[in-house]
Amino acid sequence: MPIYEYHATGKKSCEHCAETFEIMQKLSDKSLKSCPVCHHPVSRKVSLPSPSNSNPTLQQGELEKHGFTQFKKVEKGVYEKTAGKGPRYISDKEDP
Numbered sequence: 001m002p003i004y005e006y007h008a009t010g011k012k013s014c015e016h017c018a019e020t021f022e023i024m025q026k027l028s029d030k031s032l033k034s035c036p037v038c039h040h041p042v043s044r045k046v047s048l049p050s051p052s053n054s055n056p057t058l059q060q061g062e063l064e065k066h067g068f069t070q071f072k073k074v075e076k077g078v079y080e081k082t083a084g085k086g087p088r089y090i091s092d093k094e095d096p
């Protein structure tokens with residue numbers, strides 16, 4: 001489950017929400033609107049550390065999930081498949 005960070009938005013806060021506090025929520029859960037301790041308004045921090053943010057390149061499994069096929073260049077005109085469906089190799093060389 002992802003951990004979300006919240007902090008108090010109003011002037012009023014308790015010790016719990018004056019500083020950022022973390023809470024574990026399901027993705028389907030609605031974001032908290034108020035501190036669970038003092039019930040003053042809080043807001044969720046937008047910046048969430050996530051592997052996909054630090055690495056803009058899609059992982060191999062992600063590529064396949066999104067229906068991409070990825071080929072890696074082996075030599076001039078020859079490509080080896082690294083992800084997805086399709087032939088293991090493609091080559092634009094003429095058949096002998």
Ligand SMILES: [Zn+2]
Pocket residue numbers: 013014015016017018035036037038039040
């Ligand atoms: Zn509070």
